[in-house]
Amino acid sequence: MPKKGESPRSRDVRQARLHMVRDIADRQGGVVSRDQLRTAGITPDELESHLRGHRWCPVHSQSIAVHTGPWPDAGRLWAAVFEAGDRGCLDGASALIAGGLEHYTEDVIRVSVPRGVLTRHAVGVEIRQTRRLEPDDLAPSGIPRTRPEVAGVRAGLWARSDKQATLLLTMTAQQGLTTADRLGAQVMRVKRDRRRIILTGVIADLVGGVRSLGEHEFARMCRLRRLPEPTRQALRRGPRGQWYLDVCWEPWGVVVEIDGIHHEWAANVVADALRHNAIALDRAVVLRLPLLGLRLAPDEFFAQITAALVARGCPLDVAS
The missing domain is CATH 3.40.960.10 (VSR Endonuclease)
Structure with a gap:
């Protein structure tokens, strides 16, 4: 509905901005970042109006859902990345899930940022600094995340138990997200970790033909x-x-x-x-x-x- 005293041209500009925001949100599970809203020309007053009118709602401190229904999984993942800033990416099991891993869930979304980047606290999101983050580690498209072979090895390193680590590596190869050979190349990058030997053994068995x-x-x-x-x-x-x-x-x-x-x-x-x-x-x-x-x-x-x-x-x- 047009605002009182608003000219047709102003109304058209406002509708164009909202259309741009919805297009962005459709690609991100219904969620946009505050930076994206500013880039689209949404003013602080317009944002506050949508929030007060319960047309939009905040997800975390850096993201807004442009609807009031349940947030899909994709929206939660995007919101977690936005909370980490423009250098954050999904990592470990969270990156695998975003890349298509099925029949596995995580209670906490894991996001990595380079060493020295300021981290925030958000419910259900774990943001950690890491030295193990290179530009080539990132997937080429979609939600910012590490490539499946990188994410698979890190998921194994960060798993709660050796059995969970084995399960994650096996599922990653079994579901075709990456190959055992690529997992092997990534585990060779790990120089010091108490679980390195275990992961190496699991990947060796995967290369040898184990499918479950x-x-x-x-x-x-x-x-x-x-x-x-x-x-x-x-x-x-x-x-x-x-x-x-x-x-x-x-x-x-x-x-x-x-x-x-x-x-x-x-x-x-x-x-x-x-x-x-x-x-x-x-x-x-x-x-x-x-x-x-x-x-x-x-x-x-x-x-x-x-x-x-x-x-x-x-x-x-x-x-x-």
Whole structure:
């Protein structure tokens, strides 16, 4: 609605400014920075009018949502970056989520700034200074964030536990955000960190063909029990196409299928059954190991695997 006494030209200019703001917000999850509002020509009085009228609302000290509905995830991420200033970027798991990582959530949005940059406090946002931030580390487009291979390694370094670090690295490669080789190149940049050796081992397994957290843990448990090194992700072909075996000991015809959550999806039931039967027809012993079993009863399952290997003629001293 035009303001009282406002000329048509002034009204057109004001509407053009608002249209510019909405265009920017549409690309940023409905959120704009105060700097962007100033650049678009929005005066402090106009901003205050929108806030008092509950048409807009503040997100943090440096960002405004130009609507009053729920903030989408993209808007929250942009607001976190705005709070860090023009040199801030999403990092670690937050950068992975912004880059497309699925089935993983974080309670706090992580933003990095170069060493020496002033940081602010915002609820739900963690802004940290870091020396590990180079221009080449940034993704070329979209919300300011580190590239997936950089973010994946840093997410592993900053994870709450070794298991969470393993999960984040594996999901990053498994979901195709980057490759294990690129993760490996990034971990070589880490000179001193207590988790460097662990991350190097996880990435080495990913390069070797591990496609899930379950397979990584399985490989580690095999080494602990001095079992022969199995083949991972072995390719098989049949009349209905090709598939990969999770792990197998080909000399003795023993296969272990590690069932993650994806095996419970209805779309996988028929394919899993056909694959299981085709392997059995090939005279292989097929053992199923649910990921939950790997967590809760590893000794019992590995006792069955050892028994199957021995029954097929595998000498226990093969791995020694």
